Amino acid sequence: MSGFRIDADRLRDRFDRFNEIGATERGGVDRPALTDENRAARDLLVKWFAEAGLDVRVDGIGNLFARREGRDPEADPVLVGSHVDSQRNGGRFDGVIGVLGALELVESLDDRGRETDRPIEVVSWTNEEGVRFQPDMLGSGVFAGVFDLGEALACEDREGNTVGEELERIGYRGEPVEIEPHSYLELHVEQGPILEDSGISVGAVEGIVGFSWLEGRVEGRADHAGPTPMDARTDALVPVADLIRGVRDLAGRSDDLVGTVGSLEVEPNSVNVIPERVSFTVDLRSPSDEAVEYAVVRVEELVERAARREGAEYTLERIMHVPSVDFEAEIVETVERAAEATGVSHTRLRSGAGHDASYLAGICPTGMVFVPSVDGVSHTECEYTDWADVVAGTDVLCQAVCERAGVEF
Ligand SMILES: [Zn+2]
Known part of the structure; x- marks a missing residue:
């Protein structure tokens, strides 16, 4: 066993095709939550999920779940994902690598014909960025029971459109989905300078400010x-x-x-x-x-x-x-073990930005894998991460999920 290796070319191809949606002239993307561009991004995800043979469901706040069964269908699933809404004229990496990385995980498992004990649920959360609708991290907050669904659906943008109306309009207002996650893992760009400054590829996130x-x-x-x-x-x-x-x-x-x-x-x-x-x-x-x-x-x-x-x-x-969040030590260690197993340089750090993982940490063991942001920059069109780091971070994510879901690599 020498650690999980994704199909880097497939991931790259997906990443480029996905970011044609809402692409801006200066190399970023413009796909705020529940806009037409966000709908197109969701449509493409759903298509890819279905092609991968995953069972796709949409919950009441428009979170997308795509399930790959495990050997034990009764076992609580490992949840893995991030978000695909963006800032206005935002970057291509923020959120996207976490969702496409999770899709890459299930496809790589399929390539090798490998089963996991626990089911894996790929998730794409609604309105992480909070650009059009506040508060941010709305979908994960509803899922974790921090926000009331009715109140969340009633949030308005500046034009007076509600989240509920806009979900309806783009065709992503679903029914409650019952999932009790065993654990949650998210790959994300650091959005700060620590990893780049230290020349390290992956951060095992200890918590969030x-x-x-x-x-x-x-x-x-x-x-x-x-x-x-x-x-x-x-x-x-x-x-x-x-x-x-x-x-x-x-x-x-x-x-x-x-x-x-x-x-x-x-x-x-x-x-x-x-x-x-x-x-x-x-x-x-x-x-x-x-x-x-x-x-x-x-x-x-x-x-x-x-x-x-x-x-x-x-x-x-x-x-x-x-409030600030401390991730459970056992899952920070899972991420560190995954980095060791895949031969990727790693360090512990704390996130200075909020993430969906903040709310998930309230309901299940939660961990994050960070990859470097060049110049520490995010939320702009020039946000960039070296592709080798995206691949290394995705390997680590996959390795960590496999440990949690019960399959050895
Ligand atoms: Zn993000």
Whole structure:
């Protein structure tokens, strides 16, 4: 036994064909959840799943499951997959390699005529990215019982379309699917610089940092930018500028806290009008939940002080909180053993980005395999991973799933 070896050419061919859907001029893809492009991507997946002889089902939130039976059909299945929705003008690797890698696993098993003890369920989760519909990781959150299905279906995009209507429109609103996973494994790009900087091909992920999102609004008074004296203004943008500086100063000091003001809406957004209303978001993350809590309190103080200085009103609320997750040691070790067996260099690390695996970890032993992101970049069209690393990561994923599902390689 010398470890699992996938058919790298088949995977590459699938990867290229898949990424023709929603391809952008600058080499990325544009396939946000439940768009026409996302439907086309789903259609192609379903076609490939069916060609591989898998039993395909769609659940109430549009998650796709494709099952390969095991020797013991009663055994809880090993779940393996990721997501195929993308950011707007996002990258080709994020999510996609995890789903196509899982498909490659079952085809490679078929090539060799190998059975597993446990069934394998390939999964593609709905709306991981949270671009059109918030919250993100919606499909896995419903599956894991974190979100109520009815509430999830009622989430609206900016045009007022609901998740339920859009699932219906693209033909992917299914029925509840009963699956009790034995374990869950996901291959994903790191989206950070650690693996590339250290020249290592695979990360055995120990856990995922926690995060909180805040959404706020400052109300000032619109007036002419010319005749209004500086001391007679209530400019809604000035306190937000103070906040942005404050978040930058707060983050990076301890506990690996990172903080970002990533979205602003300025009204009326005119060159010669004093800003009347500014909406903003704050994203705070750290491996330490206490550090995130502390930062939330500090941000509340920052906004309060900055608004008071300007004489402006404000609102601020927390719209999302996901605690940090520690993966179970046994499955981190499964990934390490898989890297050893396939001869791939590996190290342990922690994910700075949220993943569907965050929610799965609440219901079953969960692990992730990371491959390097060139320059640590993701969520853009120039996101890139060396193909040799994708292949190595997929070998490791397959080897790890085989251990969990009960077949030796
Ligand atoms: Zn992703």
